[in-house]
Amino acid sequence: MMHLPNGFSYSRGREALARAQVFKRSWPFVMDLAVAAIGLACFYCIVLIAKFWAGPPNAQMVVSLSPRSLPQYAFYSVVRIGLAYLLSLLFAVSYGYMAAYNTRIEQFMIAVLDILQSIPVLSFLPSVMLAMVGLFPTRHIGVELGAIVLIFTGAVWNMAFSFYSSLKSIPRELIEATTVYRFSRWQRLVQLELPYAAIGLVWNSIMSVAGAWFFLMACEMFHFRSQDFRLPGLGSYLQTAADQGNGRAIAYGLFSMIAIIVATDQLVWRPLIAWSDKFKFEQVESSQRVVSPVLHLLTQSNVFSALKRHTTEPLNERIYVHLAKRREERIRVLAERPPTSSNSGKIVGWAVLAIAAVVIYFMAMHTVILLRPVTGSQYLQLLKGAAATFGRVNLSLLLAAAWTIPAGVAIGFHPRLAKLAQPLAQIAASVPATALFPVILLMLVRLGGGLGIGSIALMLLGTQWYILFNVIAGALAIPTDLKEVATLFRFSTLQRWQTVILPGIFPFLVTGMVTASGGAWNASIIAEYFRLNNQTLQTVGLGAQISAATESGQFPILLLGTVLISLMVVTTNRLLWRPLYRLAETRYKLGA
Incomplete structure (x- = not known):
């Protein structure tokens, strides 16, 4: 006979079961209310931003260091970073797709991408900001768009490299399967290429947003000649606090930023990481999966289920059917049409090349004209600075790789460790090093160092995370069956x-090293030229010369410094990164 514990009754058990069933039935309704509330909040935010951007520009804006201003400043910064990220995602997918599948211009597009990601943000600043302000001279939206584009230039490149590298490493049998089943380009993008690139794209998205926070101070508050561009936001708040040496305000700003980063990790990145884990290319399902309570709750929502069932799924089916019919019709027309020898395509191609050659020649001549005022001593100073910055960039890369590779592999192989370490790494990557740099610099001065060593430390703070996040993505993408074989054979x-x-991890590591190199060149503008307590500290380097030229409006020096960076990046790309990319695409590629 079964004995029941004291105080237990069948009626009480039935009541508990009934309450659990009621809660289970009512929970999706609660989620629907939460989704509706989020939708209304987003609509209100859009109205608020539209009203603010449509207003007149505030040329004499004063950044308040009161803690009461932080919620409003944080809201503005989050909106700028969010829009810059969406723009970066669209550009990364489009550019990476074109570079991966156009063999004629692939080398040129990757070289251009490598140069652009290495050019410091301040090199884009004058032209971007003046162009945007000129487009909207009577509206605040001009300065806002300029800041968003500048944040975009500091966040987009690693995502583009990641998507391109993922497309080049898709196993051949998967591509052949899409050909056999006659997938359209859109269907192959949605059902193969984006899912295969999801893990790397998600982790590089985390790094891109962290990079956006890193350069937020430079994008929301900067000087150009006699003009002072300021925007309300966390970046300008931290920059003002650093200029005034207000430690309490810096602490308030960093606390607000960390709170936003933690909330973003739990509400956005953790669900995306758990969602992308299902696209892992493997034949044996892993026993350890990344989980997210937020993703689990969202999947229980009736609103999302109904939206998927009545909107996205029928729409995708119609698009696929329409594209299949167009493909069949195109094949039938080509089969019935007699072959013709037309040179119209070649003529158009040569015409485009001729126009491009004329434009390049025109720009080159104007560049030479702009560089005429530069003296011989200035050339020597720029070359000396380029050599110094080149050494710091490579030293920071070696120091970063020494610890991020083993740490990234450990995090990627242990989901429990990743659950704890990934938010901490994201916080560390997102906190602007310029907010911590006064403390680091004072410590180095006391120890006998200076800005020369401090600039390497600051470059390391802005560089190492590109390698770490890509190594984590690479470790997560290793198929479980390969890990089990290694364990089985001891x-x-x-x-x-x-x-x-x-x-x-090799393809991901190459992407991380390339983007880290660009991040180091970008960080040089802050690392080698720093303002502290209304004083300017600088060391010999190309970044310092670019920062000084931007502040004083010396376009010839700014242009020549950018050209030198481009030449060094192109040379490094040809001698090092392109062979490594080719090796990753051929030897270290998953496939049967």
Whole structure:
């Protein structure tokens, strides 16, 4: 006979079961109310931003260091970063797709991408800001769009490199399957290419947003000649606090930024990481999966289920059917049409090349004209600064790779560790190093160092996270069956690294090193030229010369510094990164 514990009754058990069933039935309704509330809040935010942007520009805006201003400033900064990220995602997918599938211009597009991601944000600043303000001279939206574009230039490149690298490493049998089943380009993009690139794209998105926070201070508050551009936001708040040496305000600003980063991690990135884990290319399902309570709750919402069932799924089906019919019709027309020898395509191509050659020649001549005022001593100073910055960039890369590779592999191989370490790494990557740099610089001065060593430390703070997040993505993307084979055959630690880990993370590691190199060049403008307590500290370097030229409006020096960066990046790309990319696409590519 079964004995029941004291105080237990069947009626009480039935009541508990009934309450659990009622809660289970009512929970989706609660989620629907939450979704509706979020929708109304987003609509209110859009109205508020539209009203603010449509107003006249405030040329004499004063940044308040009162803690009461922080919620409003945080809202404005989050909106700018969010719009810059959406613009970056659209550009990354479009540019990466074009570069991966157009062999004729692939090398040129990747070289251009490598140059653009290495050019410091301040090199874009004068032209971008003046152009946007000129487009909207009587509205505040001009300055806002300029800041958003500047944030975009500091956040987009690693996402584009990641998507391009993922497309080049898709297994051949998957591409052949899409050909056999006659997938359209849109269907292949949605059902193969985007899912395959999801893990790397999500982790690089985290890094892009962290990079946006890193450069927020430079994008929301800067000087150009006699003009002072200021925007209300966390970046301008922290910059003003740093200029005045207000430690309490810096603490308030950093606390607000960390709170936003933690909330973003739990509400956005953690659900996306858990969602992208299902696109892992493997034949054996992993016993350890990334979980997200927020994603689980969202999947229980009736609103999202109904939206998917009645909107997205029928729309996708109609698009696929329409594209399939167009493909069949195009094949039928080509089969019935007799072959013709037309040179119209070649003529158009040569015409485009001729126009491009004329434009390039015109721009080159104007560049030479702009560089005429530069003296020989200034050339020597720029070359000396370029050599110094080049050494700091490469030293920071080596120091970053020394710890991020083992740390990233450990985080990627252990989901429990990733759950704790990933938010901490995101916070550390997002906190602007310029807000911490006064403390670091004072410590180095006391220890006998200076800005020369401090600039390497600041470059390291802005560089190492590109490698770390890409290595984590690469470790997560290693198929579970390969890990189990290594365990089954009792590989030693060295064998595991040689045969599984390094080959598995190699494409992601190359992407991380390339983007980290660009991040180091970008960080040089802040690392080598710093304002502290209304004093300007600088060291020998190209970044310092670009920052000084931007502030004083010396366009020839600014242009020549940018050209020198481009030449060094192109040379490095040709001698190092392109061979490594080719090796990743051929030897270290998953496939049967």
